Amino acid sequence: MEEEAGAPREPRRESSSPNDMDEEQPCNPSLKREVRKRQNSNQGSRGSDSSRTSRKSFRLDYRLEEDVTKSKKSKDGRFMNPWPTWRPLTIPNILRWYFLEKDHSKVPSSKQVLDMYLPVLTPYFVKNPERFEKTGNGLRVTWLGHASVMVEMDDVTFLTDPIFSQRASPVQFMGSKRFRGPPCTIDELPKIDAVLISHNHYDHLDYSTVLGLNARFGSELRWFVPLGLLDWMQRCGCENVIELDWWGENCIPGHDAVTFVFTPAQHWSRRGARDENKVLWGSWSVLGPWNRFFFAGDTGYCVAFEEIGKRFGPFDLAAIPIGAYEPRWFMKYQHVDPEEAVRIHIDVQAKKSIGVHWGTFALANEYYLEPPVKLKEALERYGLQTEDFFVLNHGESRDLNINDHGFE
Numbered sequence: 053m054e055e056e057a058g059a060p061r062e063p064r065r066e067s068s069s070p071n072d073m074d075e076e077q078p079c080n081p082s083l084k085r086e087v088r089k090r091q092n093s094n095q096g097s098r099g100s101d102s103s104r105t106s107r108k109s110f111r112l113d114y115r116l117e118e119d120v121t122k123s124k125k126s127k128d129g130r131f132m133n134p135w136p137t138w139r140p141l142t143i144p145n146i147l148r149w150y151f152l153e154k155d156h157s158k159v160p161s162s163k164q165v166l167d168m169y170l171p172v173l174t175p176y177f178v179k180n181p182e183r184f185e186k187t188g189n190g191l192r193v194t195w196l197g198h199a200s201v202m203v204e205m206d207d208v209t210f211l212t213d214p215i216f217s218q219r220a221s222p223v224q225f226m227g228s229k230r231f232r233g234p235p236c237t238i239d240e241l242p243k244i245d246a247v248l249i250s251h252n253h254y255d256h257l258d259y260s261t262v263l264g265l266n267a268r269f270g271s272e273l274r275w276f277v278p279l280g281l282l283d284w285m286q287r288c289g290c291e292n293v294i295e296l297d298w299w300g301e302n303c304i305p306g307h308d309a310v311t312f313v314f315t316p317a318q319h320w321s322r323r324g325a326r327d328e329n330k331v332l333w334g335s336w337s338v339l340g341p342w343n344r345f346f347f348a349g350d351t352g353y354c355v356a357f358e359e360i361g362k363r364f365g366p367f368d369l370a371a372i373p374i375g376a377y378e379p380r381w382f383m384k385y386q387h388v389d390p391e392e393a394v395r396i397h398i399d400v401q402a403k404k405s406i407g408v409h410w411g412t413f414a415l416a417n418e419y420y421l422e423p424p425v426k427l428k429e430a431l432e433r434y435g436l437q438t439e440d441f442f443v444l445n446h447g448e449s450r451d452l453n454i455n456d457h458g459f460e
Contacts, residue, residue, distance in 0.1 A: 120359050121316055123279070123298045123332055130329040131280075133318050135354040139385045141320070149382045156378070157414040159231045169421060170411050172235050173447035175202075177242045184242045185209065189342040190453035191368055195444040197234055198412040199256055199349070201371050202244075206340030208307050210246040212347045212371060213256040216264065220255035220413055222323070228255065228413050231420075235447025238264040245304050246274045248312070250349025251333035252281060252321045255413055262288045274304050276312050278321075280331035298334055310340040315360050317351035319386055337364045343453070346370040346400050350409070352385045353392040357399035365401030369452055372396050374427050374443075375410025378418035387416070390426035394434055397441050404452060405441040412446070 124132045160166055175194055177184045184204070191205040199213040216234045221227020238261070247265065249257055265273060266289050275285055275293045282295040294302045296314035303311055319333040337360060338345040346360065346367040361367075377389035388396065390407075397405045410423040424443045431441055444450060 120299055120363065121356055123316070131321070131332050132329070133320070133354075135318055135356070137352060137354045137385070138318055141386075145382055149379065153379050153382070153417055155414075155417050157417060157420045159414050159420045166231060170232050171445050172197075172232055173445050175236050175240075175447045176449050178236055178240050181242065187451070190451060191343045191345065192449055192451050193369060193371070193406055193444075194449040195406065195408065195446060196236070197230070197232060197446050199250070199371070199373065199409045201347075201406065201408060202241075203338070203345055203369075205338070205343040205345060205368075206307075206310050208245045208304055208310050208340075209243065210248060210338070211244055211265075212248045212336070213250055213349070214247060214261050214265065215255060215258040216261045217258050220253075220258070220415075222254065222259075224260075228415060230412050231414065232412050232446055238268055241268070244269060244273060245307065246276060246312070248336045248338075248347060249275065249277045249281065250317070250335060250347065251278060251319055252284070252323050252331045253350065254323070255415065256350065257281075257323075259288070262290065266290050276302065276314070276336070278314060278332035278334055280321075284331075297332065310338065313337040313339065313364070315346075315364075316354075316356035317349050318354040318356065319350045319352065335360070337367075339364060343368045346402060348372045348388075348396055350386065351388060351396075353388050353395060357396045361400040367400055367402045368404065370397060370400055370402035370405040371408045372402075372405050372441075373409030374407035374423040375418070376413075376416040377423075378416050383416055390423055391430040391433075393427065394430040394436065394441060397436075398434070402441075404439075406450070407441065407443045410443075 121134055124134050126132050177194075185207075187204050191203065194202040196202060196211070196214065198215060200215060201212050203210055203212070216238055218224060218233070219227045219229045244265070251257070262285070271291045273292060275290050277285055277293060277295050279295055279297045282293055285293045296302065298314060298316045301311050301313045313336070315335045315337045317333055317335040320329055321331040321333050322328040333349065335349045335351065336347040338347075344364065344367045346364075346369070348357075348371065350373060372393045373388060374390045374393045376387045377383050380389065393405075393407065407423065407427055411420070414420060427441060427443070428438055431438060442450070
């Protein structure tokens, strides 16, 4: 590997092909005005300290219910992306990307260099377990690497797309290997109430992790999964599984004040040679009496996020992917880049967002440290601050809206 010592080079954007439809354009001034308008509106909605001092009953807001996009299947029973922004993957394009596109990820082989620029921290719940669940009316998020976060809010704790294995692969002797390890083991996790799965790709649904979490927590752990995944989960021994279609909702037994809604995203699914798109994919909206959280999963950019924002926004926190986006001619339909991640942040009306899906596996061709740099540039173009859409180190936590009732 190149450049294993010293400061990493400044990430640069490679020249685009003539067919690249994703060229960066100056931010439209009207979009900046819309961002400021939404920020001012969000500051007065559900977020004041006074509104958080007493728990209020919560009802789902079904604004524009008739306009939401429902999931669709083709004639052969496979799920489809219903938006014009989608283009299906083709074998020629996959081969072109794999064999002809240059890989600029340049992940160092030196652990010392990686520790310098992408440190893996011991999570607070391992060092100071007494702090766990002491969030009052606020919210705490911990990045566990890739698309995995642990969220504590409204008296529940849940994980998104957890993967604790060394490889995102059907086997552990080959396939995509993580260059930053998980910050803790499954046994070191605190009590987890639920797991949210966005789709069945190996870097988001890991067999060994599912077995490990099920062995640790058993039927007390509720799994929220997309339509078509129930049988697979049950074959893994998981008993407490809720399978949902887009806009379907459910809750955790004993915590019915928090609603988990499976919401759309633009992606695809596959684990084997013949099961393409037989399982649905999507995002998750978690709606509580004090906080709202959004997890985008894996996705290309589409109008679904405006629908989600209009129906359930504003969100106190969103977890949005910012990595695995180059080359754009191939990746743009399935993975957003940092610019599009900021657009999702705006569309869903997130007060704060955390960038995920980067810094763990080298799944695409961008330089391994580029996503946060490109995110900062995009935020500046939209007139947003870095604290509005932040990144964390592996194992690091951030508290949002923690007041005197919680631990600070």
